[in-house]
Amino acid sequence: MKIGDLAARTGVAPRLLRYYEQVGILHPVRSSNGYRAYGEPAVERVLQIRELLDVGLTTDMIREVLPCLGVEPQPRECPPAKDLDGLRGQLVNIEKRIDVLQRNHQAIKKFLNAWEGADTTA
Amino acid sequence: MKIGDLAARTGVAPRLLRYYEQVGILHPVRSSNGYRAYGEPAVERVLQIRELLDVGLTTDMIREVLPCLGVEPQPRECPPAKDLDGLRGQLVNIEKRIDVLQRNHQAIKKFLNAWEGADTTA
DNA sequence: GCAAACCTTGCCATTAATGTGAGGGTTAAG
DNA sequence: CTTAACCCTCACATTAATGGCAAGGTTTGC
Numbered sequence: 350m351k352i353g354d355l356a357a358r359t360g361v362a363p364r365l366l367r368y369y370e371q372v373g374i375l376h377p378v379r380s381s382n383g384y385r386a387y388g389e390p391a392v393e394r395v396l397q398i399r400e401l402l403d404v405g406l407t408t409d410m411i412r413e414v415l416p417c418l419g420v421e422p423q424p425r426e427c428p429p430a431k432d433l434d435g436l437r438g439q440l441v442n443i444e445k446r447i448d449v450l451q452r453n454h455q456a457i458k459k460f461l462n463a464w465e466g467a468d469t470t471a
Numbered sequence: 472m473k474i475g476d477l478a479a480r481t482g483v484a485p486r487l488l489r490y491y492e493q494v495g496i497l498h499p500v501r502s503s504n505g506y507r508a509y510g511e512p513a514v515e516r517v518l519q520i521r522e523l524l525d526v527g528l529t530t531d532m533i534r535e536v537l538p539c540l541g542v543e544p545q546p547r548e549c550p551p552a553k554d555l556d557g558l559r560g561q562l563v564n565i566e567k568r569i570d571v572l573q574r575n576h577q578a579i580k581k582f583l584n585a586w587e588g589a590d591t592t593a
Numbered sequence: 594g595c596a597a598a599c600c601t602t603g604c605c606a607t608t609a610a611t612g613t614g615a616g617g618g619t620t621a622a623g
Numbered sequence: 624c625t626t627a628a629c630c631c632t633c634a635c636a637t638t639a640a641t642g643g644c645a646a647g648g649t650t651t652g653c
Binding site: 362364365384409 | 640642
């Protein structure tokens, strides 16, 4: 499909789809006329990218973890072992993020409960 | 303490401490000479800010949640009820982030395990 | 075959977080 | 007192992610 179609199906502007290609996290092929051609899996891939970006990952991190997330790409390919280490790094990075978020989520919740369980009558 | 001291104790550049003040998440008082004066609690507060920024929160979000995180500020103050709603919003926002991260963490781990449990002899 | 709609590649703008330097006071050490 | 080290404000630069526009080729519908 062409870039406009993918944009329509993902809600992501063509401008960004081109950007994602530029930073190496999306790899459309080119038709004879130079148009980018995306396969069906691109839809899921783009949504995956958005999700990770929205959650605060950078395109650099996404480039590392994406190859092992979609069912589409090459889950059985051979990353030259260096990527395996990068991947492990991302894993602990993500663990740290989860930890921080959980800790703060906890604190906010506690604060909020103390409020609601105390006095709302003003 | 002065900005340089706080910078030294937190590892955060003075430039950024000024920036955090500018965006309203850090509130030093001013000495008679115009110098920013930070209290002891500022240290923890700055570290808290860094943690949240590193995890992908924006200063806008931090401004909302910070008042109920530190032990120092005003955990018993009265947010005009509008902030309470904002806080609840941030709470679900954080929950969503945690969810996405956990889901992807899971996937990466699975991928990594399939690798290690399969073949490392190449 | 023409016009509208879509594609391409630049390039310039913006926002958030951050870096950096200039120009000018202040403080602290000798 | 002088000088180095700090502080102030202002302003411009940078990086990442994003938005927008322009000039030009392509496709599609009529």
